[in-house]
Structures are given as structure tokens and as C-alpha cells.
Amino acid sequence: MYKVFVNDCPIILTDNKKISTGFQKIEFKSITVLKIVEDFFQDNCKEIYLLCDNVEKCWEQFKLNFTIQEAAGGKVLNTTKDVLFIYRFNKWDLPKGKLEKGESIEQCAVREVEEECGITDLKIEKQLQTTYHIFVREEKFILKITYWFLMHSNYTGKLTPQTEEGITKVVFKDEIATEKALLNTYENIKQLF
Structure with missing residues (x-):
């Protein structure tokens, strides 16, 4: 599972298709990643679950939409x-x-x-968990x-x-x-x- 924050709201990539939540669940293969992120920046979403057949493969595809900054x-x-x-x-x-x-x-x-x-x-x-968040810089x-x-x-x-x-x-x-x-x-x- 990966939890990526946009304006403190999470986009959660998971392969648990039976997850119990009151928030929106969408099949990863049916979405446009940047459209979802844009909606988050416009405060149109609170939390969303992207359901994946293979979470690692979805994560690699998800990352292709962004410039990566490691810290x-x-x-x-x-x-x-x-x-x-x-x-x-x-x-x-x-x-x-x-x-x-x-x-x-x-x-x-x-x-x-x-x-x-x-x-x-x-x-x-020791190493702790890794965190992820999306922000905009110079329109990217x-x-x-x-x-x-x-x-x-x-x-x-x-x-x-x-x-x-x-x-x-x-x-x-x-x-x-x-x-x-x-x-x-x-x-x-x-x-x-």
C-alpha cells in the first residue's frame, strides 16, 4: 500500500479490493492520475482508494506522472x-x-x-517509514x-x-x-x- 498526500488528503494505492471504507474506491486502470491530482488541488476530493491488481506495478505507473524529488x-x-x-x-x-x-x-x-x-x-x-506528498512548483x-x-x-x-x-x-x-x-x-x- 502507498499513501500519497495532496493538501493533507490521501490518495491510497492498494491491492486490497475488499477494503472497508466510506471513501471513494476506483480501479487504478480506469483512472487518469493527473486528473485525480488536479481535483485534489481544487479541493474536490477528501480521500480516494485506487484499487490495483499489482500495487508495485501501479506505483511505478503512478510515479511516471511526476517529477520525483527525493529527500x-x-x-x-x-x-x-x-x-x-x-x-x-x-x-x-x-x-x-x-x-x-x-x-x-x-x-x-x-x-x-x-x-x-x-x-x-x-x-x-533505524529507518522509519517513507512518506509521499505531491506539490506544484513552476506549474509542474x-x-x-x-x-x-x-x-x-x-x-x-x-x-x-x-x-x-x-x-x-x-x-x-x-x-x-x-x-x-x-x-x-x-x-x-x-x-x-
Whole structure:
């Protein structure tokens, strides 16, 4: 199954044709991918299930409609298990950024967290799920594929937001503050919690 967000609404590719849902279900082979995405950008859809005979084959066909942008980021915990958040565009988010040429996804994730937050001493513990979302740039649909990693840091210095990236705050949040932040974040970020 693949869940791709457009304006926080999911397009779900699945091979489970008996899935129980109140949302629209359509056979993948009968749709035009870009028409569905355009409808989502016009707020005409809330959630849709694209039913596939072979989900991997459908996923490869789905991706052909977009320019692919790969990124990586981290869900970073400190010694007290607080979570590192950034605040950008009036939403709480996790640090992430674009993969550079010749860079592994792990290197990208560490570099982006360091750059966006002014933190060091990052150690990757494990890979988390990959998230997908579609946005428009210069009249092109971009499918952003973000690889996420659970990280740990013993860093206790001052956190510094990368303001040139639109980040205005960087903070570690405890469990209660994290729950509150998740009320004002993106749906693909909620999947990581």
C-alpha cells in the first residue's frame, strides 16, 4: 500500500479490493492520475482508494506522472526522549531536505537535520517509514519521496533555526507538547508517531 498526500488528503494505492471504507474506491486502470491530482488541488476530493491488481506495478505507473524529488530527514530524540521539531510556514514539522548528488539518504538526513536545527552528535538508530506528498512548483507536479530515520542526540547546546529555509523555531518537545504540536502539522508527519 502507498499513501500519497495532496493538501493533507490521501490518495491510497492498494491491492486490497475488499477494503472497508466510506471513501471513494476506483480501479487504478480506469483512472487518469493527473486528473485525480488536479481535483485534489481544487479541493474536490477528501480521500480516494485506487484499487490495483499489482500495487508495485501501479506505483511505478503512478510515479511516471511526476517529477520525483527525493529527500531525507529525522525524528530526533534527546536523552530524555523529547522530539526535535521545527516551526515553518505556521506548522510544526520535522527537519528534512533534498538529497544532493552523490549523497546517501542517511548522509542527507543527518546533514539536513544539522543544517536546519544547528544540532550535532546525531546517531541514526533505524529507518522509519517513507512518506509521499505531491506539490506544484513552476506549474509542474512534484512527487516528494521522503526517507525518515529515527535519530538520537546527546547535544545540549543552543539550537539554531535555519532562517533562510523559512524556519523560525527549533525546539525539543516532551510528550505533552508533542501531542499539541501534532494538532498543527502535516498528515504525513503524523504517520511517524
